[in-house]
Amino acid sequence: MTVNVGDKYSKSDAPDIVWTVSRIMEENFPLPHVILVEEGRPTRQITLSVPALAIKSMYTKLETQ
16 A cells, blocks of 8 residues: 555544645554644644555545645
């Protein structure tokens, strides 16, 4: 799975909240991780492994325009 800074995702249990990949961390982790920032609330961030984003029952990649 390829993830890029600027990609947007929503969680299946909260589809109205849009999360944007702000940073990709590959050093010091056995798996690459990303920092997601909630759109409109830059102080709200979560860190996830890239494989977690690939779980379609949990996250949906949104089309960018």
